Amino acid sequence: MRDYPPIADHGMIGDLQTAALVSSDGAIDWFCAPRFDSPSIFAALLDQERGGTFRITADHPDARVTQLYSPDTAVLITRFLTTEGVGEIVDFMPVDTPETATDRHRIFRLMRVMRGSVRFTVECRPRFDYGRAPHTLTLTESGDAAVFTGAGLDVHLQSTTPLSTDHANGNDVLGTVTLGAGEAAAVVLTACAAGGEPPEPLTAETAKATLLATVQFWHRWLRTSRYRGRWRQTVNRSAITLKLLTYAPSGAPIAAATAGLPEQIGGERNWDYRYTWIRDASLSVRSLTELGFTEEANAFRRWLGLRVAADATVTGEPLQIMYRVDGDPCLDEKLLDHFEGYRGSFPVRIGNGAADQLQLDIYGEAAFAIAHGTDIAETAGYQGWQAIRGVMDWLADHWDRPDEGIWETRGGRKNFTYSRLMSWVAFDRVIRLAREHARPANLDRWTATRDAIFMQVMERGWSEKQQAFVQHYDADVLDASLLLMPLVGFLSPKDPRWLSTLDAIERELVSDSLVYRYDPSASPDGLQGSEGTFTLCTFHFVEALARAGRVDEARYAFEKMLTYANHVGLFAEEIGPAGEQLGNFPQAFTHLSLITAAMALDEELDKAEAVGPDPVR
Numbered sequence: 001m002r003d004y005p006p007i008a009d010h011g012m013i014g015d016l017q018t019a020a021l022v023s024s025d026g027a028i029d030w031f032c033a034p035r036f037d038s039p040s041i042f043a044a045l046l047d048q049e050r051g052g053t054f055r056i057t058a059d060h061p062d063a064r065v066t067q068l069y070s071p072d073t074a075v076l077i078t079r080f081l082t083t084e085g086v087g088e089i090v091d092f093m094p095v096d097t098p099e100t101a102t103d104r105h106r107i108f109r110l111m112r113v114m115r116g117s118v119r120f121t122v123e124c125r126p127r128f129d130y131g132r133a134p135h136t137l138t139l140t141e142s143g144d145a146a147v148f149t150g151a152g153l154d155v156h157l158q159s160t161t162p163l164s165t166d167h168a169n170g171n172d173v174l175g176t177v178t179l180g181a182g183e184a185a186a187v188v189l190t191a192c193a194a195g196g197e198p199p200e201p202l203t204a205e206t207a208k209a210t211l212l213a214t215v216q217f218w219h220r221w222l223r224t225s226r227y228r229g230r231w232r233q234t235v236n237r238s239a240i241t242l243k244l245l246t247y248a249p250s251g252a253p254i255a256a257a258t259a260g261l262p263e264q265i266g267g268e269r270n271w272d273y274r275y276t277w278i279r280d281a282s283l284s285v286r287s288l289t290e291l292g293f294t295e296e297a298n299a300f301r302r303w304l305g306l307r308v309a310a311d312a313t314v315t316g317e318p319l320q321i322m323y324r325v326d327g328d329p330c331l332d333e334k335l336l337d338h339f340e341g342y343r344g345s346f347p348v349r350i351g352n353g354a355a356d357q358l359q360l361d362i363y364g365e366a367a368f369a370i371a372h373g374t375d376i377a378e379t380a381g382y383q384g385w386q387a388i389r390g391v392m393d394w395l396a397d398h399w400d401r402p403d404e405g406i407w408e409t410r411g412g413r414k415n416f417t418y419s420r421l422m423s424w425v426a427f428d429r430v431i432r433l434a435r436e437h438a439r440p441a442n443l444d445r446w447t448a449t450r451d452a453i454f455m456q457v458m459e460r461g462w463s464e465k466q467q468a469f470v471q472h473y474d475a476d477v478l479d480a481s482l483l484l485m486p487l488v489g490f491l492s493p494k495d496p497r498w499l500s501t502l503d504a505i506e507r508e509l510v511s512d513s514l515v516y517r518y519d520p521s522a523s524p525d526g527l528q529g530s531e532g533t534f535t536l537c538t539f540h541f542v543e544a545l546a547r548a549g550r551v552d553e554a555r556y557a558f559e560k561m562l563t564y565a566n567h568v569g570l571f572a573e574e575i576g577p578a579g580e581q582l583g584n585f586p587q588a589f590t591h592l593s594l595i596t597a598a599m600a601l602d603e604e605l606d607k608a609e610a611v612g613p614d615p616v617r
Contacts, residue, residue: 002025002027002044003048004045004343005023005024005025005027005029006581007342007572007581007582007585008566008567008570008572008580008585009023009024009566009567010022010024010029010566010570010585011024011067011069011076011078011091011568011570012074012076012241012244012257012570013074013075013076013091013092013107014074014093014244014245014257015093015094015095015096015098015105015106016095016243016246016247016248017034017036017098017101017102017105017247017249018031018033018034018035018036018038018105019031019244019245020091020093020107021257021585022067022076022091024065024066024067024078025065025078026055026056026057026058026078026080027044027053028042028054028055028091028107029042029044029045029051029053030042030043030044030257030258031054033105034101034102034105034191034192035101035325036245036254036274036325037254037274037275037324037325039151040127040129040130040131041126041127041153041155041191042054042126043127043130043131043339045261046130046259046261046336046339046340046341046342047131047338047339047340047348049340050131050339050340051127051130051339052125052127053123053125054123054124054125054126054189055121055122055124056089056109056111056120056121056122056187057080057121058080058082058118058119058120058121059120059121060080060082060083060084060119062083064080064081064082065078065079065081066078066079066081066567067567067568070090070215072218072219072222073092073214073215073218073240074092074093074218074240074243074244075090075091075092075211075214075215075218076090076091076092077089077090077091078091080118082116082118084116084118085113085114085117085118085180086113086114086118087112087113087114087118087120087179088111088112088114089111089120090108090112091107091108091109092107092108092214093105093106093107093108093214094108094210094213095214095217095218098248098249099248099249100249101249103191103192103193103196104192104193105190105191106188106191106199107188107189107190108186108187108188108211108214109187109188109189110184110185110207110211111177111179111184111185111186111187112179112183112184113179113180113181113182113183114181116180116181117178117179118178118179119176119177119178120176120179121174121175121176122159122163122173122174122175122176122187123172123173124146124148124157124172124173124174124189125172125173126148126150126155126172128150128151128153129150129151130336130339130350131336131339132151132336133151134150134171135149135150136148136150136171137170137171137172139173143163143175144159144160144161144162144163145158145159146173148171149194152194153191153192153193153194154191154192154193154194154198155189155191156188156189156190156191156192156198156199157173157187157188157189158187158188158190158201158202159177159185159186159187159188160186160187160202160204160207161177161185184204185204186202186204186207188202188207218240221243222236222239222240224292224293224295225239225291225292225293226290226291227239227291227598227599229598229599229602230598230601230602231562231598231602233569234565234569234594234598235291235594235598235599237568237569237570238569238591238592238594238595239591241570241586242284242288242296242591242592242595243296244257245257245586245588246296246300247276247325247326249325249326250299250303250325250326250327251296251299251302251303252276252300252303252323252325252327253276253280253284253300254273254275254276254588255273255274255275255277255280255322255584255587255588256274256572256573256583256584256585256586256587256588257273257274257584257585257586258273258274258584258585259271259272259273259274259349259350259584260272260336260339260341260348260349260584261342261345261583261584261585262341262343262345262583263532263573263582263583264345264531264576264582265576265582266343266344266345267345268347269531270341270342270345270346270347270348270349271349271354272331272333272349272352273573273584273587275322275323275324275325275331275352276303276324276325277321277322277589278304278319278320278321278322278323278362278365279321279359279361279362279406280588280589280592281369282300282304282365282366282368282369283365283369283589283592284297284300284592285300285368285372286372287592287595287596287599289372291595297372301369301370303327304366304370305370305384305387306327307319307323307327308370308384308387308388309383309384309387311387311390312329313329314329314355314356315356315357315358317358318363318390318391318394318395319366319391320355320356320362321354321355321357321359321362321408322352322354329355331351331352331353331355332351332353333350333351333352333353334349334351335347335348335349336348336349336350354404354408357403357404357408358401358403358404358413359403359404359405359406359408360395360398360401360403360419360420360423361403361405361406361416361418361419361423362422363391363395363422363423363426364421364422364425364426364488365422365425366426367388367425367426367427367429367430368425368488370388370429370430370433371430371432371433388430388433389439389440389442392426392441392442395426395427395449396427396442396445396446399420399423399449399453400456401413402414402415403416403419405419405472406418406419406481407481407517414471414472414473414474415460415472415473415474416471416472416479417461417469417470417471417472417473417479417482418471418479418482418484420456420457420461421457421461421482421484421488422488424450424454424457425488425490427447427449427450428450430446431446431450434446454490457469457490458497460473462497463476467500467501467504468500468501468503468504469482469485469497469498469501471518477518477519478504478505478518478519479517479518480509480515480516480518480534480537480540480541481517482501482505483502483505483515483537483540483541483543483544484540485498486498486544486547487540487547493544493547493548493549494547494548494549498548502544502545505541506541509537510541511533512560513538513541513556513557513561514533514538514561514564515534515537515540515541516531516534516537517534517537531574532574532576532577532582532583533574533575534573534574535561535564535571535572535573535574535575535587535590535593536573536587536589536592536593538561539558539561539590539593539594539596539597540597541557542557542558542561542600542601543593543596543597543600543601545557546601546603546604547604549604551601551604551605551608554601554604555601555605558597558598561594564581566581570585570586570591571585571586571587571591571594572584572585572586572587572590573589
């Protein structure tokens with residue numbers, strides 16, 4: 001049995017409705033269908049024995065393996081270099097009609113040999129419904145197709161060449177394909193509803209044409225980008241990652257492709273991130289718009305408008321912190337007791353119990369997204385504006401309450417400074433919208449509330465001891481979420497109080513340019529164990545440094561942070577003490593904050609270069 005690969009040892013492919021992770025040795029060990037948040041078909045990342053995998057690898061003990069993306073695409077190439085030959089696997093999911101939800105999803109795996117001869121081993125071991133459901137296997141006599149059936153799904157496996165040796169291994173498929181220089185073969189996995197139409201016959205010509213169409217899709221999409229800065233390749237990869245993590249039929253981005261990957265190996269901080277967080281998604285709107293991806297930004301704003309108007313939550317509040325990609329507010333948290341968890345990191349959770357938490361900051365992020373558009377009428381309309389008015393009137397009555405805060409702590413409610421900060425943002429942005437678009441609003445009350453929040457944060461959120469803004473009103477604990485203070489316009493990035501806060505965060509939460517979100521020992525969060533540095537906070541720190549005029553420090557911190565990316569430019573949620581990536585993977589919010597940091601750095605560097613160096617005295 002394989003050992004668990006490092007979390008970062010993966011690339012991601014997808015079709016804008018679901019995604020698969022491919023390890024650098026050619027194993028698909030995470031894939032859910034028909035949606036991101038559906039039960040898994042392959043989940044060896046959470047249990048190597050029970051989770052299921054789809055592996056194609058060179059049958060050579062000393063093969064050297066490299067992995068890369070075809071430039072500016074989501075087409076992943078895994079190369080095997082041996083003394084007998086050089087071969088590669090080209091993995092991709094075709095993007096057919098992404099805006100139309102479908103239960104049919106295809107993974108293409110093209111094997112080709114560039115030099116000599118390579119024998120590929122093909123192993124397909126699906127484990128339906130997180131390994132809880134049995135399945136049957138049907139093989140064709142020719143040996144070039146198989147059908148796995150379980151948990152209401154058919155999984156078709158087709159090959160352009162028969163898989164020699166043992167076709168069936170129990171209810172799994174195990175075989176080999178030997179290719180010489182210039183030869184190629186394709187294996188395609190199609191997941192669809194049980195009893196549905198079987199896929200069209202697979203030919204080599206079909207596989208080549210589908211690859212070309214997929215490459216062209218990604219090139220066309222990326223041409224929309226307006227980014228021409230210093231880190232174009234890095235920003236492009238992050239933009240593609242955000243696109244891959246967005247459910248195209250609704251426009252809702254998920255936080256990450258996976259569930260249950262640990263923030264600490266062997267620990268209990270193992271959450272399901274396959275849902276849409278109001279916070280994460282809302283903050284993506286500005287970056288997407290500035291990059292030129294207005295279609296994606298507006299699609300999410302429409303999704304968000306529907307959530308505001310629906311007033312359908314499990315909490316009874318106007319909004320809840322997260323939803324399924326179709327807007328369903330029910331995310332009941334369950335344990336997969338039969339899975340051992342990644343490297344023994346148990347429990348493995350699906351669903352998310354934090355969905356019913358009170359986190360008042362989400363109203364600020366939602367307003368930030370709604371306001372960051374060119375036409376409020378298009379995304380909200382009259383009924384939408386009436387819903388926004390209702391939410392703001394509700395918030396005017398309910399903002400001054402303890403809540404669970406941005407980090408979804410399970411240690412009780414507190415008066416979190418970040419929640420107040422973003423409540424201020426909510427009123428500030430909606431007041432601007434009402435004035436700019438001449439919409440009816442209770443402006444006097446909203447303005448008075450906005451100003452009251454500002455004064456409260458300045459007085460109660462400030463610690464004389466720390467000479468900094470702090471996590472909540474009842475302690476002197478620092479919190480990296482407050483790095484957004486100047487970025488949302490609450491204070492100038494060069495305000496004396498903010499500069500003092502930045503110094504304090506650097507002093508207590510920064511280690512070798514990497515930023516911890518807070519200190520759990522100083523502010524218990526109700527969970528056992530520790531965690532790594534939070535990558536999105538590091539990128540927020542970079543942006544804060546740049547806006548504060550510390551541009552050289554910001555650039556150095558940014559360049560160092562980029563060295564923690566994996567081999568194909570992807571980031572998980574956290575960085576561990578030895579530089580390993582931890583948590584769910586890849587993480588959308590991390591790539592979003594990378595983009596905003598890069599754009600901020602470009603802007604500040606351009607300003608510095610325009611001024612020129614200080615004259616020699």
